[in-house]
Amino acid sequence: MSEHEHHHGDLPEGAQAELERLAECLGSLHDPATGRILDELDADIEVGYEDGTVLVGISLGYPCVSQEDDWRERVQEACMPTLRGGPLGEAHLQFELFCEIPTTEAGDVPEHLRGVKNIVAVASGKGGVGKSTTAVNLALALAAEGASVGMLDADIYGPSLPTMLGTEGIRPEVKEHKFFLPVEAHGLKTMSLGYLLTEDTPAVWRGPMASGALNQILTQTLWCGNGEELDYLIVDMPPGTGDIQLTLAQKTHLAGAVIVTTPQDLALLDAIKGVEMFRKVSVPVLGIVENMSLHTCSQCGHTEPVFGSGGGEKIAADYDTGLLGQLPLAMSIREGTDRGLPSVIADPESEVAESYREIARRAAAEIWLSTEEGAGPAIEIG
Numbered sequence: 001m002s003e004h005e006h007h008h009g010d011l012p013e014g015a016q017a018e019l020e021r022l023a024e025c026l027g028s029l030h031d032p033a034t035g036r037i038l039d040e041l042d043a044d045i046e047v048g049y050e051d052g053t054v055l056v057g058i059s060l061g062y063p064c065v066s067q068e069d070d071w072r073e074r075v076q077e078a079c080m081p082t083l084r085g086g087p088l089g090e091a092h093l094q095f096e097l098f099c100e101i102p103t104t105e106a107g108d109v110p111e112h113l114r115g116v117k118n119i120v121a122v123a124s125g126k127g128g129v130g131k132s133t134t135a136v137n138l139a140l141a142l143a144a145e146g147a148s149v150g151m152l153d154a155d156i157y158g159p160s161l162p163t164m165l166g167t168e169g170i171r172p173e174v175k176e177h178k179f180f181l182p183v184e185a186h187g188l189k190t191m192s193l194g195y196l197l198t199e200d201t202p203a204v205w206r207g208p209m210a211s212g213a214l215n216q217i218l219t220q221t222l223w224c225g226n227g228e229e230l231d232y233l234i235v236d237m238p239p240g241t242g243d244i245q246l247t248l249a250q251k252t253h254l255a256g257a258v259i260v261t262t263p264q265d266l267a268l269l270d271a272i273k274g275v276e277m278f279r280k281v282s283v284p285v286l287g288i289v290e291n292m293s294l295h296t297c298s299q300c301g302h303t304e305p306v307f308g309s310g311g312g313e314k315i316a317a318d319y320d321t322g323l324l325g326q327l328p329l330a331m332s333i334r335e336g337t338d339r340g341l342p343s344v345i346a347d348p349e350s351e352v353a354e355s356y357r358e359i360a361r362r363a364a365a366e367i368w369l370s371t372e373e374g375a376g377p378a379i380e381i382g
């Protein structure tokens with residue numbers, strides 16, 4: 001992410017006070033991902049003046065490049081009434097949005113995880129609810145919003161990442177006889193048990209071998225070489241809330257967890273177990289994603305809640321967490337992951353892709369809130 005520039009210029013008379021008023025107006029802008037105003041956030045607001053141009057910069061703690069035009073419009077709207085008729089009334093307004101991704105402090109970070117700023121688990125109480133599909137689209141959406149992202153497929157029962165990203169058959173390179181190098185795909189750094197287990201691995205061996213192999217890829221994947229950083233590492237957890245999941249949650253120094261559920265009652269009960277599991281190990285639950293919540297008939301366009309409605313919202317309220325978003329049961333979502341092109345990259349302009357990006361911004365904004373609680377905004381004028 002780019003560094004802030006500092007702007008100085010010869011200020012017309014009365015301009016300093018004008019810039020201060022502008023900064024004040026900007027502080028009351030609403031941030032859609034957190035639902036708070038900038039004054040309540042640890043957002044940096046910079047207001048400057050140079051050669052007939054008023055320069056405004058806002059820096060947020062989650063990736064959101066797709067939102068720059070929207071912010072520009074709102075900044076213009078907020079500033080114009082103040083500027084009009086004042087000493088800077090003739091000035092142009094130039095706006096830039098910055099994203100500065102915070103780091104979740106994780107105590108003693110092992111060598112292979114150094115440089116990974118935030119590890120996020122995507123979990124579900126039971127299998128088949130679309131956890132892996134959500135995880136891969138979330139990872140791609142964070143990357144589309146400007147973050148550097150890795151994805152670890154820790155689903156020992158059915159590693160699906162290679163299929164979802166079209167990387168089947170690739171074997172990770174090994175560095176210094178010690179580390180696996182992640183496999184790059186669609187801008188993500190990825191690692192999966194699927195790269196290590198072959199089709200010939202006998203089914204009876206899969207369980208025990210898989211947990212050994214999982215331990216190996218957890219401790220031996222070199223996510224960041226040469227001083228690079230990774231903003232987010234998304235971990236696709238094995239489904240369920242048993243010992244494996246609990247150990248994994250404890251071992252991976254998580255910044256937070258996203259729980260995926262369908263609106264069916266049973267899946268919801270399982271989702272509650274998921275929320276409780278992460279609470280037990282003090283991992284913040286970033287929110288709930290309700291998957292397959294509506295079905296749009298491809299024939300007539302009619303939309304209906306096949307598995308019931310409002311469930312995700314209810315757990316979110318009952319368990320003091322947020323509903324990050326809802327995804328419809330859509331053929332395009334399944335087809336995308338089946339052919340190695342998840343919705344976010346197959347059709348970035350689609351409503352589904354926008355839903356995933358919104359979920360990504362909200363989840364990342366929750367991490368920002370949990371790392372910066374109570375810090376307050378920094379305002380620079382000059």
Ligand SMILES: Nc1ncnc2c1ncn2[C@@H]1O[C@H](COP(=O)(O)OP(=O)(O)OP(=O)(O)O)[C@@H](O)[C@H]1O
Binds near residue numbers: 126129239328331338
């Ligand atoms: N919103 C959706 N609409 C249509 N199909 C979906 C949707 N979400 C997921 N699917 C499909 O449902 C199937 C199961 O999804 P996925 O593998 O993501 O679930 P999972 O919860 O990770 O399962 P597992 O427990 O096997 O790991 C896949 O074929 C996937 O393409």
